[in-house]
Amino acid sequence: MCGIVGYIGSKNALPMLLDGLKRLEYRGYDSAGVAILRDGKMLVQKKVGKVSELEKNVPQKDFEGTIGIGHTRWATHGEPSDINSHPHTSNDGTISMIHNGIIENYQAIKTKLEKLGYKFKSATDTEALVILIEEMKKVSGDLETAVRLALRQVEGTYGIAVVSSQEPDKIIAARKGSPLIIGVGDDEHFVASDAAAIIPYTRQVVYLEDGEIAVLSRQKFETKTIDNVGKVKQIHEVTFDIEEIEKGGFDHFMLKEIMEQPETIRNSMRGRVLLEDGNAKLSGLNDVMLLLENAQRIIITACGTSWHAGLVGEYMLEQYAKVPVEVEYASEFRYRNPIIKPTDVLFLISQSGETADTLAALREAKKKGASVLGVCNVVGSTIARESQGGVYIHAGPEIGVASTKAFTSQLVVLSLVTLLISRQRNAISVETAKIMCKEMLDLPNKIQKILEETSHIESIAEEFKDSNNFLYLGRGLNFPVALEGALKLKEISYIHAEGYPAAEMKHGPIALIDENMPVVVIAPKDSTYDKIISNIQEVKARKGKVIAIVNDDDPRIKSLADHIIIVPQTIDILSPIVNVIPLQLLAYYIAVKRGCNVDQPRNLAKSVTVE
Ligand code: G6P
Numbered sequence: 001m002c003g004i005v006g007y008i009g010s011k012n013a014l015p016m017l018l019d020g021l022k023r024l025e026y027r028g029y030d031s032a033g034v035a036i037l038r039d040g041k042m043l044v045q046k047k048v049g050k051v052s053e054l055e056k057n058v059p060q061k062d063f064e065g066t067i068g069i070g071h072t073r074w075a076t077h078g079e080p081s082d083i084n085s086h087p088h089t090s091n092d093g094t095i096s097m098i099h100n101g102i103i104e105n106y107q108a109i110k111t112k113l114e115k116l117g118y119k120f121k122s123a124t125d126t127e128a129l130v131i132l133i134e135e136m137k138k139v140s141g142d143l144e145t146a147v148r149l150a151l152r153q154v155e156g157t158y159g160i161a162v163v164s165s166q167e168p169d170k171i172i173a174a175r176k177g178s179p180l181i182i183g184v185g186d187d188e189h190f191v192a193s194d195a196a197a198i199i200p201y202t203r204q205v206v207y208l209e210d211g212e213i214a215v216l217s218r219q220k221f222e223t224k225t226i227d228n229v230g231k232v233k234q235i236h237e238v239t240f241d242i243e244e245i246e247k248g249g250f251d252h253f254m255l256k257e258i259m260e261q262p263e264t265i266r267n268s269m270r271g272r273v274l275l276e277d278g279n280a281k282l283s284g285l286n287d288v289m290l291l292l293e294n295a296q297r298i299i300i301t302a303c304g305t306s307w308h309a310g311l312v313g314e315y316m317l318e319q320y321a322k323v324p325v326e327v328e329y330a331s332e333f334r335y336r337n338p339i340i341k342p343t344d345v346l347f348l349i350s351q352s353g354e355t356a357d358t359l360a361a362l363r364e365a366k367k368k369g370a371s372v373l374g375v376c377n378v379v380g381s382t383i384a385r386e387s388q389g390g391v392y393i394h395a396g397p398e399i400g401v402a403s404t405k406a407f408t409s410q411l412v413v414l415s416l417v418t419l420l421i422s423r424q425r426n427a428i429s430v431e432t433a434k435i436m437c438k439e440m441l442d443l444p445n446k447i448q449k450i451l452e453e454t455s456h457i458e459s460i461a462e463e464f465k466d467s468n469n470f471l472y473l474g475r476g477l478n479f480p481v482a483l484e485g486a487l488k489l490k491e492i493s494y495i496h497a498e499g500y501p502a503a504e505m506k507h508g509p510i511a512l513i514d515e516n517m518p519v520v521v522i523a524p525k526d527s528t529y530d531k532i533i534s535n536i537q538e539v540k541a542r543k544g545k546v547i548a549i550v551n552d553d554d555p556r557i558k559s560l561a562d563h564i565i566i567v568p569q570t571i572d573i574l575s576p577i578v579n580v581i582p583l584q585l586l587a588y589y590i591a592v593k594r595g596c597n598v599d600q601p602r603n604l605a606k607s608v609t610v611e
Contacts, residue, residue: 002086002100002609003027004180005197006069006161006171008216009188014063017070020190020197021051023245026253026399026599026606027100027193028074031085034058035096035163038065042096042165046085050600066218067168069161069191071098074605077106078123088127090134091118095143095164097130100193101157101178102610109153129154133162144215147172151213151226157356157610161191174213174226178609179354179382182206182214182221184235189216194378194607195238196245196397203238207380236380245397252598254400254492258584259451261405262444264395265577268409272416273440278433279423280416288345288389291371293424295345298323299338299370301330301361302349303608305403305487309410310349311480312576316414320428320436320573321421331357331611333364340368347417348374348390351398351406352607353381360611362386375413377406391417400599401606402491404584407484408447411577415440418573439571443578446568450581454589457582460547460563461589464518470495471509471544472583473502474522475532481522481576485583492591492601502528502535513544520586521561522579525551526572536560547586549579 003024007013017034032054033046043065045058051072071086078084087096103109106125109132114120118131129150137146143164151158157177163170173180173191183190183198183205190198191214195205208214208223212231215222223231250256257264272281285292298317300310307329314325328338330348334357340346346365350358353376362372362383374383374390377398384390395409419436422428428436464470470489474482483499490497500509502521513519519539523532533556539546540560548561551569558564565582569575591598 002074002193003072003197004098004100004159004161004191004193006173006191006216007188008067008171009185009218010066011188012064013066013068014058014060016201017068018051018055019200020192021070021072023196024193025051025072026401028072028605029600030073030075030080031082032070032072033085033087034063034068034070035087035089036063036065036068037163037165037168038063040165040168042089042093044087044089044096046082046087048080048082048085067163067171069096069098069163069171076102076610077125084122084124086126088122088124088130090130092134094166095130095134095137095162097126097133097160097162099126099129100159100609101176103129103154103158104156105154129158129160130162143167143170144172147174148213148226148228159193169217171216172213173208173216175208176210177356180208182208182216184221187218189218189221191216199238199240199242199245204235205238206233206235207385239379240397245399252400254402254404254588254598257398257400257405258581258588260396261408261581262448262451264405264409265412265447266444267394267396268412269416269440270394273437275434275437275441278430278437280419282391282416282420284391285373285389285417285420288371288373289424291345292421294343295323296341296343298325298345298347299365300325300327300347300349301333301358303330303355303357305407305484306349306351306410308480308484308487309407309414310347311483312411312477313347313414315477316418316573317421320418321425322427323421323425330355330361333361340365340370342369344370346370346372348372348383348387349410350374350381350383351377351403353378353383354607354609356609356611359383359386375410377409401601401604402488402587407580408577412440412443415574435571436573439574443570443574446570446578447581450567450578454585457565457585458589460565461586461593464545465590465593467495467516467518469512469517470497471512471517471519472497472499473505473519473535474499475502475528476526477572477576478522478524478579481580481583482520484580485520485587488584488587489590491604492587492598493594493596494602495590502532505535506538510538510542513539513542515543515545518545518547520547520549520583522549523557524549524575524579525569526575533557533560549582
């Protein structure tokens with residue numbers, strides 16, 4: 001949700017800012033802008049559209065300068081337009097600021113400032129803050145104090161970077177609720193929403209915490225609280241490589257990430273599956289094993305695709321570990337004053353580790369005395385840092401806005417957690433656990449098989465690319481897979497799609513079925529197989545078009561379905577990890593054939609750091 005990048009050093013800032021913004025575009029891509037300080041002047045260029053539009057419009061020669069800030073926007077307040085793009089500038093033109101988050105009391109601040117004679121150009125909340133800083137500077141005389149004084153009056157969330165032409169030797173950055181890191185280079189410093197923006201230049205990063213402010217100059221950086229209490233921060237090393245955040249010959253990040261899954265799943269399991277013992281080793285849970293053993297209830301909260309992973313986790317944990325599990329949207333959880341007991345353990349699932357609602361759910365549960373554990377992809381993310389323990393999924397950077405490899409890795413980690421808790425509670429036999437380990441280790445090969453033969457799925461995509469609606473049906477563990485298949489399709493192709501438990505279809509969606517309705521049915525050879533065949537029959541009786549995900553070319557389904565996609569069989573509990581792969585591919589190919597921007601679907605952002 002909005003990407004921030006800033007540079008101060010001895011090199012030309014603009015190319016690095018543009019490069020960084022392109023890497024941050026997955027956070028928002030409706031408009032972009034930069035502010036550069038040159039010869040005591042503040043130069044600002046902003047443009048609606050992608051970063052490439054900004055690049056075309058910024059006069060590169062005139063904008064040569066060694067300090068600057070850049071922003072790629074996902075609109076909250078004010079439509080995408082040149083005027084509403086960041087940076088926003090003070091009335092006197094000396095201060096520019098970029099912002100990720102929402103200033104909730106901006107209207108009150110704006111009214112007060114208007115009474116003092118200030119003029120507003122945009123419809124954004126951000127402009128209120130930069131003009132408030134301008135007003136505070138009149139009181140304090142210096143930029144840093146002005147930022148601190150202004151932030152004390154602000155309600156809401158922010159990650160900001162501020163520059164002033166009157167103090168052209170510094171960038172001030174501050175964070176509350178929106179991620180921000182400092183990059184420490186050789187005689188240069190960076191500020192960014194995440195490491196992807198600055199990885200070509202430095203791997204040394206400092207994670208800012210909520211309520212902290214940083215003052216960057218060419219030679220050094222200082223961190224303190226907004227109340228001006230100094231803070232010594234640890235420098236961390238970013239471990240991922242530049243190749244991991246590039247397309248590597250694929251047309252889209254999404255396709256690259258789908259194709260990477262045999263490897264990413266292997267990475268999620270590496271060193272964690274104890275085949276001989278029939279157990280899992282998850283060192284991030286070592287300190288909370290007693291809590292897990294005594295947990296009366298597990299609550300999983302998450303958003304979007306991660307929430308779907310949580311739903312699969314519920315089936316896994318209840319079936320194997322025999323612990324009651326509840327799954328809830330993080331956005332709902334925190335506003336309904338949930339009953340939480342100290343004996344509850346909460347798992348927060350989040351690819352980015354920054355989703356505002358999931359983070360708020362974590363804080364709410366912690367406040368109420370529950371134990372909170374994170375299942376995150378981004379190392380060092382806020383949710384990971386604020387959790388008492390947890391498991392990284394190690395899927396590597398996911399850039400495509402529609403989550404794919406993170407989902408399968410989340411499921412792998414939930415399988416490992418299930419294995420661990422089931423063994424700890426003696427809820428499954430060693431034999432069953434060993435079978436699960438073996439099947440887990442086989443997953444990468446099974447997925448590889450699906451990925452080697454995609455032309456069949458592509459041809460199905462061609463046939464249905466002009467459909468207006470899709471229905472996805474699944475039962476048991478594969479009901480959340482149906483939800484995820486539908487979500488993938490609507491996110492990137494803008495086709496309306498619904499996921500439904502197959503047996504519920506007759507209570508409503510069946511009314512939608514006619515010869516124009518494609519119905520994707522997940523029909524693995526498991527305990528629900530016969531029932532799902534009846535559901536397929538119900539669809540066919542109403543002339544629906546059935547695309548069935550199956551484990552072999554069983555003549556019963558073959559004679560009913562219009563198309564079958566065969567995927568290798570695994571044990572029931574792991575089947576979602578395999579069955580979702582053709583659904584990701586189907587959505588991908590349909591979106592490409594419809595000419596949609598697969599990696600940057602309209603209105604979406606990868607990391608939603610506002611409510
Ligand atoms: C956004 C993304 C989704 C993602 C969801 C949760 O909506 O577009 O792909 O599933 O946020 O994100 P998280 O990082 O918490 O898993």
